[in-house]
Amino acid sequence: MEIPRTRSIIQMGILSVVLAAGSYPAPALGADSVTVVSTNPYYLLQETYENPRGQVMAGTTVGTCVVQSYARCPEASLKGRYLQGAFLSYARLGNADFTRANLKAGSLAFAHVVGASFRGAELSATTMIGANAKRADFRRAQMVLMDNSHAVLRDADLRQAIIVDSAFTKADLRNVTLDRAIVRNVSLESADLRGVSFDQTDLSGSVLAGARIDDGALDRAILCNTVLPNGNLANPSSTGCEGAPSFGPHDATIVMTPANPLYPGAQAMQDSTPAVPFGTVVNGCRMQVKAKCPYVNLSAQNLSNVELSLSDLRGANFEGVGATSMNAPLSKATRLRGAGGNFQVAGFGFSDLTKADLTKAELSFAAFSFADLDGANMTAANLAFGDLSGASLVGANLSGVNLSDSNAIGADFTSANLRGANLSDADLTGADLTNVLTDGAIFCNTLMPDGSVARPTKGLCPLQTEP
Template sequence: MNFAEASELLMSGAKGVSTWNQLRSLRQINAMDFKIDFNPNFDKPLDLRGVDLGGCCLKGSNLSDADLTGAHLYQTNLENVNLSRAIFTGAHLVEANLSRTNLDGATFERADLHQAQLCKAEGAARFSHAQMDRIDMFGGMFDGSDFSSATLVDARLEQISAMGAHFIGANLLRANLKNARLNSPVSTFNPARTRFDKADLSQADLSSANMSFVNLSGANLSYASLNNTSLTHANLEEVRMIGTALKGATLTGSSIYGISAWDLGIDDSTKQGDLIISRLGEAVISVDDLEVAQFMYMLMHNAGLRRVIDTITSKVVLVLGRFSEARKPTLDAIRVALKSQQFDLVPIVFDFGKPASRSTAETVSTLAGMARFVIADLSDAKSVLQELGAIVPSMPSLPIQSVILDAQQEPGMLDFLKRYPWFLEVQSYADEADLITRLDQVISPAMNMSKQIRENG
């Protein structure tokens, strides 16, 4: 059967497809019965390269082993077709219906499958470098398939099975992979391990998916949803997780060397444990919290960071006040004095230029928890008093030294704060020059109390 006869038969509708299937099933036949020049050696792959079957209904036909390289199959109905070992390299399959097809061994490299349907399709096929944006593969069985470098933006992959499949370098932006079975068969050392190396899964929905033993090294999971997803023993090395949702997820035994994790959506139902922060092949070091793990690795391998931690715990001084432009020189004077060789401290200044909010209060409390002591200028600063009212009673190891302009009356709230020994005697000053002259009297009491607290620690 030559090219023209084959394409004519396939395009002739249901009767032609039925005839085609008969020819494929029979090994020998009288050519006169079908009035075509039939090639008895029908097992030889049929050459349909470049054929135009756009819009045809080939439902239920047998195209196994056929070569459809570069074929035009726009909106073609290929439902329930046997496509095993067929070649569609570079073929045009936009909006084609390949639902319930047998794809085992088929090749779709560099094919255009935009908005095609592969619902309930089955078989290990090759889709490397294929264009598959907005494709619908709901419930398909693609175990062992190759999607490397394919584009699957906004694809529907819900409830698919792709165990042992390769998505290396694939673009799965906003893809729907809910309840997908993506776990590697058996174990991490299985050669058929599912791979998403360097894949873009940003904003993808992987909720309730099984990704145990999967290789996700270098993947982008930013703003993805992995709620209730199993990532047991997954390779998460150098993965990017920014704003990733992990509520109810299981991450036990995963390797997270080099991970970048920020603003994660984690709750009490997130299962974390034995997270490996050492590089593969090194002595295993593990912790039980994803965000802590990232910090601990940085702490172990960055001497500069260790010096920063030492600075935070021994030298930071929190300076609170409302420093208007007219009084900013006072702030600068305090800063310079704290940084001088005499004190060798690191000032962190919090200027209450606006009314305190809940986020402001949380920030001030966090900074206070890292400080050696606090200097608070109460001049024209009602918000500072509010924050001191929250900090002083709850932080007995934090000396508080307050100052105020002579011209201003001490607030009544100070009577409450003065009950706490670590709230030091208020120092008054006439003006900036006076404060600079007596800075040692302001700073030394707080330094001495801090020293006593540390020694009695």
């Protein structure tokens, strides 16, 4: 699985935080280019991919631990180690020391890291979905573009951590300390936040809809375009929120063209201003948390950056929509009609999309972690760099789908149709492939359910380009 640079199976459209904690303005370079400024998380991601040390491959021994899925390295000493791109899904790493380690663009999905130290560690673009991180130390850790949905971080210490454009949907964060942490554009829908300390925590652009939280817990937090647990918007600002952290020199920029596989995500984050203001009614549907919009016709609408968490979207017509960075986790969306829609960097985690039609939809960088997609039609859809971790796709039609560089860790594909699918660099660790049809599917550097690599290939896989 040797590759020239880190090309990880990560989910980088983790959160389409849609209320603009601050957009990332850039000078125009024409429709085919985007200038990515250093406050855009994709600036950090591009810099990560360009690291000449590349990816730590499966089977590599680092310190006292062999890097691989299902690794057993309790109390491993990995302080300051280079672990970029390391896949440690389902690993046993209790009380391990990752202090100041570089574990960017890797995986700790469903791992056991109870009591581990990640103090000052670089964890950006690493998935920690479903992990058990009770009592772990994340002080001053960098946690950008991470999916930590359904993770357990009870009693963890996240003081002064930098958490940006990440997801903690339905996570157990009871008694966590977030004092002076930057928690911007973070999805905290239905998370358990009881006992959390938010002293001087920057929650700009974050979504706490449906979260369980103590009365008065946010009194000392910094709120700007923050969706509160009751769905209301605190301190709305149409011009964004000040104080976005920088991931490089203040004036540094990177020019990306559509040839760069990171381009869709970077472009989506350049302007996070909602196409439709919060609370606006479109064809009978009010754009807000807990929207009641069953069977509404929103076809061909521009719904970029719109917030629809915990909404009723059953049978709604989203055909041909421009819904880049739309956020609709924990929603009821059975039989949703989204054929041909653009849902790049959109969030549908934990949503019920049973029998939804997403034929030929643009879903790159989109998040479907723990979603129910049983019987869904995703024929010829583009899910490159997407996230299906923990999702159920029983009987789904994924023929011709592009799942390259996607996360499908722990997903259930029982009886699904994956004929002709592109599974290059996809992570299927722990997935259920019972009775799956894979005739004509492309396997290349694909992590299989048991952690083995199917058709290891040096360099790029078919149809891929280097960031």
